[in-house]
Amino acid sequence: MINKIVQTLEQAVAGIEDGATVLVGGFGGAGQPMALIDAMITQGAKDLVIVNNNAGNAEVGLAALMKAGRVRKVICSFPRQADSYVFDELYRAGKIELELVPQGTLAERVRAGGAGIGGFYTRTGVGTMLAQGKEVRTIDGEDYLLEAPITADVALIKAKCGDRWGNLIYNKTARNFGPVHATAAKLTIAQVDDIAELGELDPEAVVTPGIFVQRVVQVQS
Amino acid sequence: MKRLSRDEIAQRLAKDIPEGAYVNLGIGLPTKVANYLPKDKEIFLHSENGVLGMGPAPAEDQQDWDLINAGKQPVTLLKGGSFFHHADSFGMMRGGHLDICVLGAFQVSRHGDLANWHTGEPDAIPAVGGAMDLAAGARSVYVMMELQTRDGQSKLVDQCTYPLTGLKCVSRIYTDYGVFQIEGNGVVRVVDDCANAGLEQLKVITGLDLIA
Numbered sequence: 001m002i003n004k005i006v007q008t009l010e011q012a013v014a015g016i017e018d019g020a021t022v023l024v025g026g027f028g029g030a031g032q033p034m035a036l037i038d039a040m041i042t043q044g045a046k047d048l049v050i051v052n053n054n055a056g057n058a059e060v061g062l063a064a065l066m067k068a069g070r071v072r073k074v075i076c077s078f079p080r081q082a083d084s085y086v087f088d089e090l091y092r093a094g095k096i097e098l099e100l101v102p103q104g105t106l107a108e109r110v111r112a113g114g115a116g117i118g119g120f121y122t123r124t125g126v127g128t129m130l131a132q133g134k135e136v137r138t139i140d141g142e143d144y145l146l147e148a149p150i151t152a153d154v155a156l157i158k159a160k161c162g163d164r165w166g167n168l169i170y171n172k173t174a175r176n177f178g179p180v181h182a183t184a185a186k187l188t189i190a191q192v193d194d195i196a197e198l199g200e201l202d203p204e205a206v207v208t209p210g211i212f213v214q215r216v217v218q219v220q221s
Numbered sequence: 222m223k224r225l226s227r228d229e230i231a232q233r234l235a236k237d238i239p240e241g242a243y244v245n246l247g248i249g250l251p252t253k254v255a256n257y258l259p260k261d262k263e264i265f266l267h268s269e270n271g272v273l274g275m276g277p278a279p280a281e282d283q284q285d286w287d288l289i290n291a292g293k294q295p296v297t298l299l300k301g302g303s304f305f306h307h308a309d310s311f312g313m314m315r316g317g318h319l320d321i322c323v324l325g326a327f328q329v330s331r332h333g334d335l336a337n338w339h340t341g342e343p344d345a346i347p348a349v350g351g352a353m354d355l356a357a358g359a360r361s362v363y364v365m366m367e368l369q370t371r372d373g374q375s376k377l378v379d380q381c382t383y384p385l386t387g388l389k390c391v392s393r394i395y396t397d398y399g400v401f402q403i404e405g406n407g408v409v410r411v412v413d414d415c416a417n418a419g420l421e422q423l424k425v426i427t428g429l430d431l432i433a
Contacts, residue, residue: 005292013375025369027270027289028285028289029288030270032288055308076350078348079348080347087346100348102309102351102353103356104312104315104351104353105308105354107308107310107311108312122315123315124353124358125353125357126357127331127334127385127388128353128386128387129384129385130349171287172298173289173304176307177306177307179306180307180308
């Protein structure tokens, strides 16, 4: 019998290694797997490369992981927010590296990584600072930039409900990067509010099929 | 001459959005447009974080922090609305499925180049979000801004001096003085002189050879 459900957060994040690239779901707080991130702080992996839309808020979740000194580099679209002071200080002190990526290019790079696509051309960013060093190709008279895929060792995501095969459904805009990140990591770990019995999730409504998920842990919100 | 307030700019812009349009309102000033969309037309609001059919802000006791907009504020979902993941959401932009996006700006050039994401100052932490994707992807990019900076410099310019968000992407600019249309080849037309400043004064303010 296949059972991807693990009983503890400690088991959920076991084996994440130093230097890992970690895709983290969430758009601000919505969909950010806070319990998994807290478990990673306890677990102790360091020199991490974090891929997320943002760079943490206040001193919880991703910001707490950064404050604990575990993050070497952030790949994100929007680090600067009213309460992103943990990242701001580390960045200004030269203690954290930033790769800034337009939001849609970030999502598509991860999608490409998960779908086995070796890169793609996009019009986003043509003629801007963020085009520096990128190949430009003219296709049907329009300029496009070549963007590389992103794959990762680990993805930490939050979903509303999962079953023991790893099928997931999400909650409203907390879905955001979750289904994309799930596809692009060797080890995808989902924090879920609820566990469903096999067959309870409507197959027509499953957003992330279990093939993309290795571990599921229930965290009551 | 009476310049438009920020709410009046939003109101003027909202008049130009037709029924059935798929529209993304950028964070900041453009979110005001939602308050003035005509109640008798169905217009689909898109939010980059995976919503179509976004509704107004909920009452304070109805807030759901899993249902937010691009500015990370709580919103509601209209009947018929839907949720989708980030790659699909930005596919809607780049794929040309969004009819209109409305963005704020530091500067717009007479060619329609847009600068709205970065001041370029050395100690600024850059943050781009979805601005470049919207600029490159939406079928029409409308800018909503005050025509001048606080110290009186025109933000409608010959050439942008701030770092660019997109090239030749803006089609219309809604300001406190009126509405400007980017016509191509560097030509800018005044389509609505809302403040009755007159063409000659608008030429002086912008330093551009505007047409009426």
